Amino acid sequence: MSLRKFAVALGASAVLFLSACGGAATPGEPEAPAAEKALEIGVVNYVSHPALDAVQKGFIDGLAEAGYKDGEKITLDLQNAQADQATLTAIANQFAQGKKDLVLAIATPSGQAVAQVITDKPILFAAVTDPVAADLVADWDAPGGNITGASDLNPVEDQLKLIQEIDPSVKTVGIVYSSGEINAEVQVEAAEKAAPGLGLRIEKAAVSNSSEVQQAAQSLDVDAYYVPTDNNVVSGIEALIQVAEQKQAVVVASDEGSVERGAAASQTVNYDQQGRDAAAMAVQIFEGADPATMPVKLQDTFDLTVNPEGAKRMGASIPDDMAARAVKTF
Known part of the structure; x- marks a missing residue:
């Protein structure tokens, strides 16, 4: 039911109620405007x-x-x-x-x-x-x-390309994702579909909550990490970034907030x-x-955000032309 139909029905009920209660204005007196719900x-x-x-x-x-x-x-x-x-x-x-x-x-x-x-x-x-x-x-x-x-x-293939732009030597990309979130599964499938054409191989590890993110990230022997818009993983992004820094592996995320929290870069919706x-x-x-x-x-436009210090802690650097394209730098 649309809100307009709901409001009409509500208004009609109010009129009947006021009539039954003798709520009509005294003749000659202006009627008070009805309060809008x-x-x-x-x-x-x-x-x-x-x-x-x-x-x-x-x-x-x-x-x-x-x-x-x-x-x-x-x-x-x-x-x-x-x-x-x-x-x-x-x-x-x-x-x-x-x-x-x-x-x-x-x-x-x-x-x-x-x-x-x-x-x-x-x-x-x-x-x-x-x-x-x-x-x-x-x-x-x-x-x-x-x-x-x-x-x-979000543009999953473009996000994988960001990894290669930051570190052209990357061959394997790890994805930690929530097995119970269909949105995460859709993005993992998109990454697996795009990876061969980019010369990449995807390795993945599933979690059921944010407390499992660190162990899942440690289990992957990869050159870089890609973080989809996965609520459990994003909630625990610091744990994944800590592992990536230890392994000197670049992290590219799918949201701006994760870049602010230490990921190297992201191409994301606003x-x-x-x-x-x-x-x-x-x-x-x-x-x-x-x-x-x-x-x-x-959304048909996406924001590039970068964190040069985050990339440095992962043993990489943000290329000058990428930094110039970024709409925000942390």
């Missing part, structure tokens, strides 16, 4: 790390700039599952029972949890790599249900923009748009 918006973030936190901030800022400020036209309920599935399920059920007017699910696990229990209210997602593979939408251009949003599908894209879609829904017909939003 604030829209209840639920936001569930899968786990705190810079990329996902930037999505949430971008969403809130984007709504405010469009005239939807928290405490005025909308009421925001911000929740964080901290990568705990039981907590995530509880939050999704809480939003369903609370009849939120719209829910933003940040990251694939959040989208999947919310979609399972909310079918009659609009849902938006952000920071979801492949919503079709995650069974969130039927099609990128025609989602077909009550859910759509912004994807952070996660603040992810949130703003979701906010723009929310406004369209507030005005009557149907999520079923709203195409998933993809």
Whole structure:
């Protein structure tokens, strides 16, 4: 149901209620304007790390700039599952029972949890790599249900090329990934598909939570590491970087926050923009748009970020022309 239809039904019920209670204005007196009901918006973030936190901030800022400020036209309920599935399920059920007017699910696990229990209210997602593979939408251009949003599908092949640009001697690339995150599996498959054409071989190790990242990284005998947009691995990126520094192996990540925390470089979507894209879609829904017909939003430009000191600790250096192309240097 669109929010416009919901508001019309709510307004009709209010009129009947006021009539039954004798709430009509005294003849000759002006009627007081009806108070506009604030829209209840639920936001569930899968786990705190810079990329996902930037999505949430971008969403809130984007709504405010469009005239939807928290405490005025909308009421925001911000929740964080901290990568705990039981907590995530509880939050999704809480939003369903609370009849939120719209829910933003940040990251694939959040989208999947919310979609399972909310079918009659609009849902938006952000920071979801492949919503079709995650069974969130039927099609990128025609989602077909009550859910759509912004994807952070990133240029995996270009990220592997960054590794070669920093260190042309690299032959093997290690990927630590979460076996339970479909978004991570999609990116690993993309890397395995692209690697042979670049003369690279992919070695991988699966984890179930961020505490296993260090051991998984140590188990790989590789020349470099590639970190996809994997929530558990990004949450524990410092452990992987520590191993890489010990092995003198370059780390290229898929989000800006990981570069700030020590990875050598990244070619990534802008996660603040992810949130703003979701906010723009929310406004369209507030005005009557149907999520079923709203195409998933993809970013077509990517930000190059570099960390020369991080690369140096891995025994490498950022080439001058790469440094010149970077939109941000840490």
